[in-house]
Amino acid sequence: MMLGDITRGLRGHPVRPPESGMSRRKSVWTKLRIDPWILLLLLVLMGAGLLVLYSASGQRLETVIAQATRFGLGLVVLMVLARLSPTTLLRWAPLLYGAALAMLIAVEVMGDMGMGAQRWLVIPGVVRFQPSELMKLAMPMMLAAYLCRRELPPKWTDLLVCGLIMAIPVLLIARQPDLGTSLLVICAAVFVILLAGLSWRFIAFLVALAGAALPLLWINMHNYQRQRVLTFLNPESDPLGAGWNIIQSTTAIGSGGLLGKGWLQGTQSQLEFLPERHTDFIVAVLGEEFGLVGMLVVLTLYLLVIVRGLWLANAAQDCFGRLLAGSIVLTFFIYVFVNVGMVSGILPVVGVPLPLVSYGGTSSVTLLAGFGILMSIHAHRRLLPR
Template identity: 75%
Template sequence: MAMVDVLLRRPHPVKPTASGMSRKRSLWERIHLDPWLLGLLLALMSAGLVVLYSAGGQSMHIVIAQAIRFGVALAGMVIIAQFSPATLLRWALPAYLVGMLMLLAVEIMGDMGMGAQRWLEIPGVVRFQPSEMMKLAVPMMVAAWLSRRELPPRWQDLLVCALLIGAPVLLIARQPDLGTSLLVAMAAVFVILLAGLSWRIIGVLAALAAAALPLLWMNMHDYQRQRVLTFLSPESDPLGAGWNIIQSTTAIGSGGVWGKGWLQGTQSQLEFLPESHTDFIVAVLGEEFGMIGMLAFLVLYLLIVCRGLWLAGAAQESFGRLLAGSIILTFFIYVFVNIGMVSGILPVVGVPLPLVSYGGTSSVTLLAGFGILMAIHSHRRLLPR
């Protein structure tokens, strides 16, 4: 539990100066943004637009639409960063309840798309997935609950957390959206783990989760079971369920070390690779930029995660530490799951590559999370040097 210790540590006390005055805030602290994290995010989004232009069939319409979404998401990030952790704590319950109401609205009157009922639409205004909001609302609610309790959490606290997590996860899974439901659950579970669970409790919960796997399998939709079977043996149906994995691994492997060159990929440009601009955009990256290009993106993601963990570790209250740690670890899971499913080491669950895959709602959610992370860090009490 070394990472738990790092993220839950309290800052070392600093002796006040003779004047007792707090040190002067820098410009970045006054506008509540972290320049290093912001710079890394802008670099990732810029590189993502270059890859998206090729993956989207060299369509400037897709690139411009994505750039506009990034602009809106960045504006939202800056706005959210202005709020103090105390304000975020007060918003936790209202955000959770609004999210639950929207999930119930999806269940009753949500829009259908690609065989799933996941969207709400305000005619002529916006069409969005309420489940994306729950990636932040659920860990916020769990962090708010645990921050008011004695840590590490007791069994009765964990029972309440299970109810807070289970209700939205079940509603999202019914849409059906297994990938998002798992991400929402993981985001909340990270909060609980960072609260300092003992290894004994972790072992009991892991055993219960393993025992529940047969029940999960029985309640999965046919296409979800097929994804798992395809993951185990994609060659069993190369022209059907295994097509996506075979084409994506072929694209990544054919890129070699240096890649075929930007816009020169065959699997994507000749449309062998499905969903090349969304879930499988990593295959385009691997084919055109090779191992070197993929490593460059991985280093960029690693730097973002490391910076996020550093910011989370500097948080001064329980709520901030738990929520900030959950946000950055969930971001890591996004990256790991997407690259894992495209390269064939994980089943396909429909998780986009953060800030690279085409999509609006996920970008807004991710940058809102980074806005919360910056808010928690920039509103900390600055002690004298």
């Protein structure tokens, strides 16, 4: 302390200790409404993703630059949303849901085709994006906004309204067809409803009802979707056709061994045996080139993000924040679990990318936006009256 500080202390005035570098850093994070731990973990995941993507894309630098640009846009969206109060998000929830629903209807009418699916909207000369990705955030926000104004646990009438809110966009997404995204939207909605306090008896009833509806789901699935399920049960039944993806991905992961073949040294990926290696099957590239150790490192990063996210969600001080934050984190877990499960052969292939590692524009921005909302809910809790 300076001499003047000591003098003020002797005169009876409080002495303010010198501000440390850590305190200054904390004040910066507080002003930005950013959780530094989650931000650091996300940045490391994005860096690892760009490293693997360079190899998976056939060493095309333009692909990596495009992905990095989307990450940059996503981080800007994250920081903007983190500064918005949960009260603002609550007011915007119906508007965001309505806009996302309107865009899904626009996709149905005039959407752009790609790889046999009609999933994209195109603004000429500006952007090409998937409105279904926006529904991954709009759906839990809308349900959380609806339920937080009702008595919890929700009554039958409230559950029927939630079912209607959920059914229309899910059916529109399934018609594109996009089974993976429709399942993720369903998960985001179901997590909000479960966190609202359903009894285990009612949950068991819903599980039984879903099981009874499986034959109806099977009848309404597209032929390629049925083939994916049959291939999951027995990939060797069509090794050169429908089973090719799973066989090649498991072969790539297995051939990586403990430490992998080395960056850019994978045979299944570099010789193009592995399909969709820069999107849905990028885990196979990771396993082949970096081995079991590399996969465990990346999975540990995901685990740390999920644990930290659940801690932030648990610290939320209002109903809307708890429901929305919990749904965002648990849906992120489903992203990781389903992608790793389908690539390793323990789940059917449903077209779910590995978050922040697989190549994708709208998906990456939406994921980072979700974490921005999570940070907003946590940061603004300090401003609520205790």
